[in-house]
Amino acid sequence: MALEDVARPSAGGRSIAVAVAAVPLLFVVSGLAIRYAAFASVSEGSGFAAYARALCRWDCAWYIGISELGYERFPIPNQSNVGRWGFFPFYPMLVAAIRVVFPFPTILVATVTSIVCSYAACLVAWPLLEKNMRAYVLYCAFLLSGPFSFHFTTFLTEPLFVLLTSCVFLALKRSSYLAAGVSSALLSATRLVGVLVVFATVIQMFREHREQGGSTLSFPRWVLGRPDLLVAIFISPAGLFAYILFLYLTIGDGFAFLHVQRAFGRVAGNPLVFLWDGLSAVSTTGWLPTAPQWSALAAITGLALSAVLAARRQYGAALFCALCIILPLITNLASMVRYVIGLAPLTMLVAVLLSASRLTYLAALVFFLGACYFMTVAWIGGYLALV
């Protein structure tokens, strides 16, 4: 592969930098082309605006509502039980801010912003992938031209979530705890589970402490003696707490984002039972897995990959990913595929594993690009497992 050639040790740093910037750009273009072809094959409309609208499915409409109208107070207008409170504010706020500068329809602004976020997430992944060009190519292909690339290029929180998650882990890799804390704060305002990344920060601090010869028992004292670490820890959930305060001041219920889940029919239960129910939902009409089966398989695969991360001594990332799967699993399997593929440490791990041999690398690349078309058609068609 030409791209690998550029990355050989003999190649200069400048050509590598160009390749690192060009690879995701290439997949931005190919992804747009493939998804547009899928859109054109099932839709009568044409043009980028129609394409962007067609890919705006499920939660996308909620984010457009938040970006354009903000959050409702209580009682909710139109006799509705479902408020927008369950959807976190940072990404719709960001899109609203960008729309002030570029006054185009919200979905167009959001689509471009999502692509930019995903592109940036790829760039941030380069050092996290240990500058492994094959893995980098696969990761970029997955995000921007892969089977789930519509999740990363429409108005959902996944693009920003992946970008901020990557920023946190890059900052932790460099022991830049304040940068990790600020990224975590933004992450916690993007999705509820974003706040869980603070555990990865604490684990990295512990690891650094141990590497410096510190004992387990002396760790709390070591942290208390470092105000920068304390700031990093306490600033990590700041986005979530800001949102809680906003909800308290406007609705009177700081936990409205949790309580409104009742109106979406989410009920707390045993994750193992939900997994079993999902796996047991066998199709009666064909051999393909049903939507609940895909969701259950995604959760199990995600947890297995988290275990692999732990085996590779990436304990912080492993714990973060496992918690990000288990927490929503407590309510049910809804959106599980999206939640799992939106966990950057897992998708990076998959990219690294698949890039181990040239054969799997090429096969995965071809599969990603080919599946992009069919999965986009399924997404536009409202296939339930992709919600």
Place this chain on the structure above:
Amino acid sequence: MPWSDIPAPYRRAAWLSGYAFAAVLAGSEIVILALALNPNVNADYRAYYIDQTTTCLNRDAIGSYTLGETVSFRSDGAKRAASIKVCGWSGSAGDGTHSLGETSRLRLEIPPLGHGLAATLQMAAVIRPPQITQRVVISVNGIRAHAVTLSGKEPRMVTFIIPPAALGKTDTLDIAFDYLDGIPQTPAASNIYKRSIKLVSFRLDAIDTD
């Protein structure tokens, strides 16, 4: 930049600032958490979202009504019926308005009464074997007015007299339907999706109570 790289004269100030900022963050988060643990919401919000003691989120909806008028809850009467539906309903559909959850409510404004009231409802049970009957308890202004067991797919006419104690001097009728045999979508599904009856029509008539 590691804190150890800060020039010595400023290091102490930076440390103190760091501790102060960390304390402000921690303090703010504790205060916000305390506020969130003590929500300042009305009883309806609390009952539906927090305590989850009802599946029917009460609203201040109220529809006007003329005695003797039959309100259709099929698609043809959707607009008229919408004003008196408070919560716990889905539709209207061709076969009536479907109940949703464990309780449904209607609320209507009535003219001053010098007499009693009889209610006539046309309802059908939602049936999914082994559940082949639906028990419904109907209350008016909080007072139990009637209990009925529906069976079969065909709508059934249910007539009952509203207890005078429920009427009093009020000009509002708050009619609650409590379902004892609601059918959940799946064993693990939320109770807000339970199905029990289809309400086809509603009518109130003045009656002589002497």
